[in-house]
Amino acid sequence: MAETKTAQRRKAAQGIVKRRERRDTRPQEIVAAAFEEFAQHGYAGTRLEDVAARARVSKGLPYLYFKTKVELFKAVVKSVITPAFDAIRGQIEITTLPTEEFIKGPFLAFIQELVKSRRAVIARLLIGEGHKHPELTQFYFEHIVSRGLQTLQSLIDRGVARGEFRKTPLRDFPQLIIAPVLVSILWRGLFEPYRHLDTDRLLETHVNLLLDAIRAPGAKEETQ
């Protein structure tokens, strides 16, 4: 606490950080701090006081930007998740690669990175706390899940339309494409200390098997 003030004064004295400048970045700083705390302790286990301390901010400040703990949590989810998914969704829509190549290339790389990224822990949070905050779940469903699945569906459809893939019920269950991603994330969060899982290879295997299963008879075979 004393540190906080001391640090701020030092900075102020050095003229490094103007008050005005800080004001604009404060919400982000708080969100970032909150993300770390939520990730480590879960929603219920996170104390706003600790969030504030981590953001080097007084206990009351978070309430200036976020009305309640739940609002802060939502802000964390939004800020952490949305950008990543927007990126890959964009790629899927504009890519000119053959579908199989896209899946084995950029898509596989994306989910491999996603699984290892810091922001994957948000999934655990959602799963653990979601049912208590329906609005949050709904937001997450509409902005991430629903749109993500739709994108995957259109990816499959495109492959089928191009004669690359057989017509399979997979298009009705794009969740099957994502399932190993979730498992990878959760494994890393829970069981990694007990047994290492090579998620890169797991996801690669998944992608290859899936493609083997749906590849149209005429298309080139390329099992890993």
Place this chain on the structure above:
Amino acid sequence: MAETKTAQRRKAAQGIVKRRERRDTRPQEIVAAAFEEFAQHGYAGTRLEDVAARARVSKGLPYLYFKTKVELFKAVVKSVITPAFDAIRGQIEITTLPTEEFIKGPFLAFIQELVKSRRAVIARLLIGEGHKHPELTQFYFEHIVSRGLQTLQSLIDRGVARGEFRKTPLRDFPQLIIAPVLVSILWRGLFEPYRHLDTDRLLETHVNLLLDAIRAPGAKEETQ
């Protein structure tokens, strides 16, 4: 509430034998009640008082059998999960069916039922709270996950040995077999209100695609 008391009195009136019997099953009753509460409200959201009330027991009694809330939580996990998995594991070991038939038959039926069962919610609990209780996670890993994966591995190996399946990296990643089960469980717990998911068909599709991907060239083809 009035019912509660009435019911208790009725039991009491039936004599001390019933009371004796009840005394012996108290821990189980408390665990069952705790399971329901945990399932509905999560770990942090569950009040021991409510557990006691649901078990028709005084507020202090749970502490006679479970030293803390965490201990009770562990007991719930152990009691709810273990039996179910022992069953399928046994089946896998003794079945005489061709592997593909076993997977499409009893195994598919098992995971279809599991996903819809009440006890699936425990997965959500573990995911949400597990990282805070390492011993619990470890217990869960050793008793359920590790042994489950081993069993699946041997199932794949058997299929390969019999010439039913190709040799694929799937045996190194049996998590891929289970992934859609987890997704189904979580979907039902979180997103079902927003969009229905036919988990029976999803799992059937998963199983068929997987078999398509690993079936040995000579083996009979049987896409769904």
Place this chain on the structure above:
Amino acid sequence: MAETKTAQRRKAAQGIVKRRERRDTRPQEIVAAAFEEFAQHGYAGTRLEDVAARARVSKGLPYLYFKTKVELFKAVVKSVITPAFDAIRGQIEITTLPTEEFIKGPFLAFIQELVKSRRAVIARLLIGEGHKHPELTQFYFEHIVSRGLQTLQSLIDRGVARGEFRKTPLRDFPQLIIAPVLVSILWRGLFEPYRHLDTDRLLETHVNLLLDAIRAPGAKEETQ
């Protein structure tokens, strides 16, 4: 705090107070303590922790009996006010005295005592906080004010019916009978330090003037 526990243990050791016995009186003790605190600091200015401390009880106990601060406040109002008013209301209904004599006698004595009593401060509380707690105001209105006014009205009506009083609009405004009581209470609570007010004589004067104003021409004159 240490005192609390020490004191309780001493008592317990002496066998003076059995736990069971205390249980039944605890709510009343808490209400009594709350009354003192509310009276001294007003509603908003009262901290439940202080109430608990005054009742020699832990911080959390009041919540066992009263769901919120407001509920506790209501309990205070009910417990302090109702009995007193029930008493005088009963007297009015059963008295056989001539109305004027009753008013100059028991009624005057009642309001003289009321004004000086500890529980009069509740009026200040109601006035200060009432508008923020409509249910409380409504409760107070229905149980104390409305019934009190009705009783006064019937007292006037009886005097008129018996030929003791003239027919005046006073019966439509029984508030006029009570007004000096309120003023006395508030004076004592606010201005007594700056100027003493002899509320006994004030109320006596009020009663006499009022009777002078409404006494039927034939009835005996008896100005103070």
Place this chain on the structure above:
Amino acid sequence: MAETKTAQRRKAAQGIVKRRERRDTRPQEIVAAAFEEFAQHGYAGTRLEDVAARARVSKGLPYLYFKTKVELFKAVVKSVITPAFDAIRGQIEITTLPTEEFIKGPFLAFIQELVKSRRAVIARLLIGEGHKHPELTQFYFEHIVSRGLQTLQSLIDRGVARGEFRKTPLRDFPQLIIAPVLVSILWRGLFEPYRHLDTDRLLETHVNLLLDAIRAPGAKEETQ
């Protein structure tokens, strides 16, 4: 909110003269805004931020003129009450009407209006918070109460001196003249939603009864 800003800009656009003028009236504007807030939410229930917002002023500005919330509260009381009472006091001193006529006329009109006026709510505030702010109570006592009662006393004395009134103890308790005013104010603030009170007639009745009680035998009788 948007309106607020718009309005401010409009004013600003009208030039610095307006701004200058506004600057000089700032304290009054803040006091006026505070009056409204205090009247609606009570002392404790009023947030300085809301006061500032209502005055279209920044959160910190009130502290430029009023050191603390209490100081602001005092300023509100002083500014709102004093003027009204000075007016009637002046009238009483210079009137040439017979005392009874003055009471039934201008005086009755004054208290009838007072009871309905916006500033009457200040009485509720004083009653609710006064005991916590002795200096405020003292100020109020000296400037309003004491002088008001003195004025009423001299009004009675004048009536007696002129032979219009009997000599009664009323002169020692001018509070009796005011009591129904207070009751009317409080009723309007607290109970009006539950039962309407015709305060005009109540006060008229009060005045008439009082005059009936003190009128000298020879003076004209004039009951309402």
Place this chain on the structure above:
DNA sequence: AATGAATGAGGGTTCATTCAT
């Protein structure tokens, strides 16, 4: 073995007040 009254640490939230700009 069983009860439930009682404890008290702890957390979310509010808001009067300060102060850098």
Place this chain on the structure above:
DNA sequence: TATGAATGAACCCTCATTCAT
């Protein structure tokens, strides 16, 4: 003179846990 971001003490309320009975 004026702003509004920032502070931090304070308070209501919850609930895991204890313990006298």
